[in-house]
Amino acid sequence: DVQLVESGGGLVKPGGSLRLSCAASGFAFSVYTMNWVRQAPGKGLEWVASISTSSISIKYADSVKGRFTVSRDNAKNSLYLQMNSLRAEDTAVYFCVRIYTSAPGDYFDYWGQGSLVTVSS
Amino acid sequence: DIQMTQSPSSLSASVGDRVTITCRASQSITTYLNWYQQNPGKAPKLLIYAASSLQSGVPSRFSGSGSGTDFTLTISSLQPADFATYYCQQTYSFPYTFGQGTKLEI
Numbered sequence: 327d328v329q330l331v332e333s334g335g336g337l338v339k340p341g342g343s344l345r346l347s348c349a350a351s352g353f354a355f356s357v358y359t360m361n362w363v364r365q366a367p368g369k370g371l372e373w374v375a376s377i378s379t380s381s382i383s384i385k386y387a388d389s390v391k392g393r394f395t396v397s398r399d400n401a402k403n404s405l406y407l408q409m410n411s412l413r414a415e416d417t418a419v420y421f422c423v424r425i426y427t428s429a430p431g432d433y434f435d436y437w438g439q440g441s442l443v444t445v446s447s
Numbered sequence: 448d449i450q451m452t453q454s455p456s457s458l459s460a461s462v463g464d465r466v467t468i469t470c471r472a473s474q475s476i477t478t479y480l481n482w483y484q485q486n487p488g489k490a491p492k493l494l495i496y497a498a499s500s501l502q503s504g505v506p507s508r509f510s511g512s513g514s515g516t517d518f519t520l521t522i523s524s525l526q527p528a529d530f531a532t533y534y535c536q537q538t539y540s541f542p543y544t545f546g547q548g549t550k551l552e553i
Binding site (some may be wrong): 361369370371372373376385389407421425426428430432433434435436437439440 | 477478479480481485487489490491492493494496498500502505531534536538541544545546547548
């Protein structure tokens with residue numbers, strides 16, 4: 327079975343840093359583009375970042391550009407999100423998500439359970 | 448950025464009802480439109496991809512339609528497990544964007 331398991335969340339002060347990890351299993355991780363999506367408490371879903379199979383193509387939401395860095399290690403079947411200069415508005419559950427690319431449309435088919443990041447003094 | 452607007456934001460219905468949720472994109476996204484269901488404290492679950500394709504394992508009472516800018520998600524006969532929040536999403540171009548959500552309540 328496909329599994330995505332996030333870790334690394336927690337409480338951090340404004341201006342601080344945190345690194346999220348996502349361990350993937352049950353599929354050929356290296357052939358899938360991966361994403362991070364977040365959800366602030368009581369709010370909707372916000373796409374954060376996308377990284378292609380070989381890390382050549384990386385995209386970020388404007389809200390995190392310059393502060394967050396997405397990376398992957400295909401040998402370790404792992405996805406990462408380095409978050410720097412954290413702000414209160416970055417408080418959210420962060421989901422690791424696989425995207426399936428198809429002719430009629432791409433879609434997020436597998437989601438991790440999420441990791442809560444709280445930015446507060 | 449492509450804006451996704453769902454309506455209604457909330458909806459009250461009963462078991463057995465037929466309900467429709469709409470999603471409008473600010474520009475054409477052809478069929479790059481997906482629907483997700485989310486229960487409290489859980490990760491979203493893919494229901495419909497490419498506007499009208501039913502994800503494997505999803506009950507056939509869920510259906511999607513539309514192309515271009517206007518899309519609908521229909522639940523033909525509500526079941527207790529269907530009371531949740533629903534999101535549309537476009538993957539036509541970056542940044543990928545979601546609708547604000549529709550909370551379906553009993």
